[in-house]
Amino acid sequence: MTSPILIGCAHGTRSEEGRAVVRGLLDEVREALPDVDVREAYVDVHGPELEKVIAEIPEGEGVTAVVVPLLLASGYHVHHDIANAVAPRPDIVSARALGPDAKLVKLLRQRLAEAGAAPESTVVLAPAGSSDERAQADTSKAAEMLRTAWGGPVRVGFASDIHPTVTDAVTKAREFGEEDGVTIASYLLAPGVFQERLSGAGADRVTAPLAPHPLLVSIVLDRYREACGV
Structure with a gap:
């Protein structure tokens, strides 16, 4: 039996660099799933737009394809754009977003260590940001998970114009005397x-984006297999 297509x-x-990183992540998924x-x-x-990619897949019995959102929270793009794209096709299903996830917390801690963040320092978790309450709830859960795993304070600041911005969060950390060093943890793929905005937010250090990393590949595989029911 042919395995469902993974989209x-x-x-x-x-950003050309950003596009290359996403394509690199998918190449790593291909290596991990050579039969898919x-x-x-x-x-x-x-x-390529999702609707056009779906239109190229012949309809079939059972699950013919799984859309794995390469997104860190389940906001508008998951619940509207992706949901609407798969709605006319009962043979194509959508998986959950990549976050929140314990593996992402592990990855964030690795990025913090790479950046030289001290265990007691303040971390500002910095996602792109969304006005969608579901995405904000996912971000809050991710921050709480990181807070549990981290030795110092964890705040949230958004890289977009959603408030609190990452600059707001860094400023608040300074005002509250969190002077053991403020590190922005990039919650960007x-x-x-x-x-680029994170670098100008006034922190002592900024971590690299999450990709590339084997843990991201592992999460994509988790979501795909979960949606396939295996």
Whole structure:
């Protein structure tokens, strides 16, 4: 029996480096699943558009394809864009977003260590940001999970114009005397304009984006297998 197609669906970015990182992640997924047809799609900025990728897949019995959102929270793009794209196709299902997840917390801690963050220092978890309450709830859960695993305070600051911004969060940390060093933990998948914004937010250090990393590949496989029911 042929395994369902895996469609890795990311947001999309104008950054060539960011696009290369996402494609690299999908290449690593292909290496991990050599018997699975892995395709790429995007919900914004550029193509290939998810609807067009789905339209190229012949209808069949059972599950013919699984859309794995390469997104760190389940907001508008998951519940609207991806959900609407798969709705006309009962043979295509959508998996959960990548986060929150304990493996992401482990990855964040590795990035913090790489950046030289002291265990007692303040961390500002910095996702892109969304006005969608479901995405904000996922971010809050991720922050709480990191807070449990981390030795110092953990705040949330968004890289976009959603409040509190990452600059707001760094400023508040300084005002509250959290002077053991403030580290921005990038909660972004790949380089791009949001990662660039983090560097100018006034922290002592900024971690690299989450990708590339084997733990991300592992989460994508988890989501795919979960959606396949295996």
